[in-house]
Amino acid sequence: MKQHSGTLGRLATLKLLAQRFAFLSLVMASFALMLLGKADTILVERLRVAVSDTVAPLLDVMSRPAGAIAEVVGAVHDLASLRAENVRLKDENAKLMHWQMVARQLDNENRALREQLNFIPDPDPSFITTRVIGDTGGAFVHSMLINSGTRDGVRKGQAVIAGEVLVGRIAEVGQRSARVLLLTDINSHIPVVLEGSRAKAILTGDNSDRPRLSYLSPNTNASPGDRVVTSGHGGAFPPGMPIGVISSVQDGVVRVEPLVHRYQLEYVTVVDYGLPGILPSEAPAAEGRDR
Amino acid sequence: MKGSVLQRLDQLVRQLLPVGLTLLLVLLDATPTRLPGFAAVAPLLPLISVYYWAIYRPDLLPSSVAFGLGLINDVIIGTPLGVSSLVYLLVQGMTASQRRFFHGKSFLVAWWAFGLVAMAALTLQWILVSIIFGHALEPKAVVVEFVMTVSFYPLLSWLFVRTQLALMRQG
Numbered sequence: 473m474k475q476h477s478g479t480l481g482r483l484a485t486l487k488l489l490a491q492r493f494a495f496l497s498l499v500m501a502s503f504a505l506m507l508l509g510k511a512d513t514i515l516v517e518r519l520r521v522a523v524s525d526t527v528a529p530l531l532d533v534m535s536r537p538a539g540a541i542a543e544v545v546g547a548v549h550d551l552a553s554l555r556a557e558n559v560r561l562k563d564e565n566a567k568l569m570h571w572q573m574v575a576r577q578l579d580n581e582n583r584a585l586r587e588q589l590n591f592i593p594d595p596d597p598s599f600i601t602t603r604v605i606g607d608t609g610g611a612f613v614h615s616m617l618i619n620s621g622t623r624d625g626v627r628k629g630q631a632v633i634a635g636e637v638l639v640g641r642i643a644e645v646g647q648r649s650a651r652v653l654l655l656t657d658i659n660s661h662i663p664v665v666l667e668g669s670r671a672k673a674i675l676t677g678d679n680s681d682r683p684r685l686s687y688l689s690p691n692t693n694a695s696p697g698d699r700v701v702t703s704g705h706g707g708a709f710p711p712g713m714p715i716g717v718i719s720s721v722q723d724g725v726v727r728v729e730p731l732v733h734r735y736q737l738e739y740v741t742v743v744d745y746g747l748p749g750i751l752p753s754e755a756p757a758a759e760g761r762d763r
Numbered sequence: 764m765k766g767s768v769l770q771r772l773d774q775l776v777r778q779l780l781p782v783g784l785t786l787l788l789v790l791l792d793a794t795p796t797r798l799p800g801f802a803a804v805a806p807l808l809p810l811i812s813v814y815y816w817a818i819y820r821p822d823l824l825p826s827s828v829a830f831g832l833g834l835i836n837d838v839i840i841g842t843p844l845g846v847s848s849l850v851y852l853l854v855q856g857m858t859a860s861q862r863r864f865f866h867g868k869s870f871l872v873a874w875w876a877f878g879l880v881a882m883a884a885l886t887l888q889w890i891l892v893s894i895i896f897g898h899a900l901e902p903k904a905v906v907v908e909f910v911m912t913v914s915f916y917p918l919l920s921w922l923f924v925r926t927q928l929a930l931m932r933q934g
Contacts, residue, residue, distance in 0.1 A: 495826055498830045502846075503845065504845070505844045505845030506843055506895060509843050509845065509895070510843075519844075523835065523838040531793060531794065534794045535794050538794055542797035542798075605795070607793070607796065607802045608840040610840055611908045612840075612842050612846075612900065614803070658896055678898070678900075678901055679904060680903075680904065681800070681803065735796070737795075738795075
């Protein structure tokens, strides 16, 4: 009897030890995964892409009610401000009519000048428009999942725009889903210029709603309200795409308010400008560009 | 107790409920809400689930499963791989080892303890992500995320209690 309980006790101790060991090895495994993520980005990316592809149809279904609810709320909101909105739109329309006239004149002039110069226009970019199916919540990463992948022609590094405004770039692509790295993410660095002064800078995300302008030369006169557009340096995006306006200049920190906010994105456009891009993580993955 | 195939299937589905619910919460966290400013501070719903089941049914959501759920969360959300795995694993392990403390205690005690656990979890996550990215992240959003996560606890825990009472009584 005594022997029996002794065996049982030993068994229990063994079991406890095994559990401890399993727990510790899982802790080690977590750290190993973090190191792997730093070292072998391609393997980790494949894993990510495979999982996002698998859950994409599910997320697609789940994101639809959210869209419907947002629409209803929006409709009620619009109804309340109908009159004020109407007045504002009439005002804006008058202004825009004027701008349209100016634009027509400039367009004619431009065409005439191009003909004189034998100008070869840029090829028209190809694009696809797709639904946002995942807006990954949380304070640590600012990215989105979209409902198209390589089978629709999405490639890594392509620009993602909403309307005419740059919102991010494609960071990972799967068969039927892709991840968009937003401008506000801490890993996003985009070469920009201030539209007025042509001062160059890098727009650096820091996981806040308003990314920072870094490497702005100190004697630049940046003031709130200045428009920020892509500079085209580095070859990732074409020059002149609007991004946002400077919202604050405090103690040398210049912050930019993006023109489009993350929560407003329901459909985005992925544009292929045929630019090679010089994303550091993409150095070995230059295939698919030569077609 | 060997029932028919259907009965055993039924049993299995009931036992998979905690894992299934947690997976659903991972996906729910990734669903676009279109609420201004919400996405950046969305609550860590799966953390609540891992904590709750670690107290009340650790047999149905053991630490290895918590690790796996964290991995899936990392992959879908886009956080560096292994971060949520470690956080969920530690939350599950620590909570399950202290579960005796919670027996017979009121809801408020569990909520208060969850506050401590969530604070530790988010701090750890913040440190890990900051080290991996090589920049100290802005702590403000993390603090708001903490408040959001803690304030979602009563609702989710009520849902879990209902589920447990309705579907998992025999367990």
